[in-house]
Amino acid sequence: MANYRELDVWKKARALASHVYRRTATFPRREWYGLAQQMQRAAVSIACNIAEAHGRATSRERIRFLTI
Numbered sequence: 001m002a003n004y005r006e007l008d009v010w011k012k013a014r015a016l017a018s019h020v021y022r023r024t025a026t027f028p029r030r031e032w033y034g035l036a037q038q039m040q041r042a043a044v045s046i047a048c049n050i051a052e053a054h055g056r057a058t059s060r061e062r063i064r065f066l067t068i
Contacts, residue, residue: 004054013047 004010020043024036045068053065 004051007050010047010050013043013050017043017047019043 053062
């Protein structure tokens with residue numbers, strides 16, 4: 001597998017996370033600790049799981065992280 005930072009899917013996942021953070025910053029205060037944070041964690045986890053998959057030794061382990 002190539003460096004995960006060169007993968008288009010990883011770049012798009014990072015862009016999505018940035019977009020989600022910008023959009024959730026405009027949410028009402030009452031949503032900040034609920035929906036906003038949940039959306040942020042979900043968006044960040046996409047790029048994190050791609051990076052985590054890259055560091056795994058076997059294809060089976062990589063596939064596990066990519067399916068998450």
